[in-house]
Amino acid sequence: MSLRIYNTLTRQKDEFTPLEPGKVSMYVCGPTVYDRAHIGHAMSSLVFDIVRRYLEFRGFTVRHVMNYTDVDDKIIIRANHEKRDPLALAEEYIDEYMQHIEDLNILPSTVFPRATEEIDEILNMTARLVDDDMAYAAEGDVYYRVERKDDYGKLSGRKLEDMQAGARIDVDERKQHPMDFVLWKSAKPDEPSWKSPWGPGRPGWHIECSAMALHHLGQQIDIHGGGNDLVFPHHENEIAQTESITGQTFARYWMHNGMLQLSGEKMSKSIGNLITIEEFLEKNESAVIRMLVLNSNYRHPLTYNDKVVEQAAKGLERLRSALRPALPKAAGANQKTLSALQASLDTLEENFIAAMDDDFNSAAALAVLFDMVKRINAARDAAATTAELQPAQSKLEALAAVLGLKLEQATVAVDPQPYLHLFEQMNSQASVQISLENSEPPTIITALLKLRDQFRSDKQWQQSDDIRDELASLGVLVEDSAKGSSWRWSN
16 A cells, blocks of 8 residues: 555656655745735645644654745735834734644644745855856846746646736736746835845745755755645746756655635635634634545635534534543443444554545545544443443544544633532432532532432432533533433533
8 A cells, every 4th residue: 555646747646755765855835924824824734734744654754844935025015004124024924823833733844944034045046047047137137037948837737838828927028038937026115135146136936935945855855735826837937947956856746735715716815705814713623624624635625614614513523522431331332332343443544544545535534533433432322331442542533633633622621610509509409419529620520410310310300400401501511321421511
């Protein structure tokens, strides 16, 4: 069994063979930091976090680079509008995105390079392209000659002679070909700039990623990732300028995630149909958006609306349901149930790997985990003990963690007083009073369930219902079965 990755360059699923056995180099284009990040940015970061986690699960050591574009026309325009320093504005949004990475349980990249910290690398690369006559200077700007790259357009499948028709091309008589793109931009008044052989200026967008990839990963890399809106011109131009210098294939596998869509349109700042990461996290647990991504094919557009968010939240809760403890009176499941549970456990990891090896098919991998959940919950309902449930629960939790999902019940910080008050009130009405071991809410809730069992045995149905209803109002769901009652937090 081997991992196969859909490669935009070859337009097929290719067997993954890294340049160096056991090691993977991966470069992912990060955000241009001129505004608050939206959940479309989160989607891309989550996709490649899942890719990285799975590669590491499969035994690879991954060197992961994600850049920040911290000098750009959009940043400068925004800063001028707000009468702020452009670099300070970019720094603020970088800090915010770094916090989002932590909030979303995304593994931090090995390196987070920034364009402004790579100026020397960018200048050196640009100078080499000029020296090799692959680029030319024009009034302080430097342009790459697309006609000199015989296979320009190989990533996007476009032919150079066809590109001008219907393309958005700036009218610039200094260009020797309309598709030539800028490597170095001459400085305008009150813009950030650096000294160069061609005069003060700043990097073009495309050159920064090539320079950072060469600097931090070397002349060839295994995986280059980003949104599919970057295939052309950004990634196409990265290939051209990098391979013109190295004479080697730049990236062996090009991976592109689909766009997040709201109301049928790509989510973008220019359209204004945005939901920021902060806005999402104010209403939802961070794992919900990861579930949303996992439930889809990473290469396809992902529709975002309240319904799909609700479905993702329910899916997460379904996975977590498998980790609930055995029922209070569990005496052990029958052999048929235990055999079915063991059979699923025996093939769980194999089936999970088979799904993920097929171009990181996370939706199929989730289906494997959900089948395990079904078996675990059936065994619990059939009176399986903690010892009988634990091996399957542990394996499920471990494989969910490969996808970046935390299934353990989150610690809920709650005031114990409402639970103590309810316990004291109900304990005074019971035929036999019980004592508390401590005043932690989980302990109090467990004691309340014991009282509830007692009320039910005494046919005091109203008191039993009162405990259930009061706990529900406090965010605790009580679930009854023939083998006893269990509880869980409702959020």
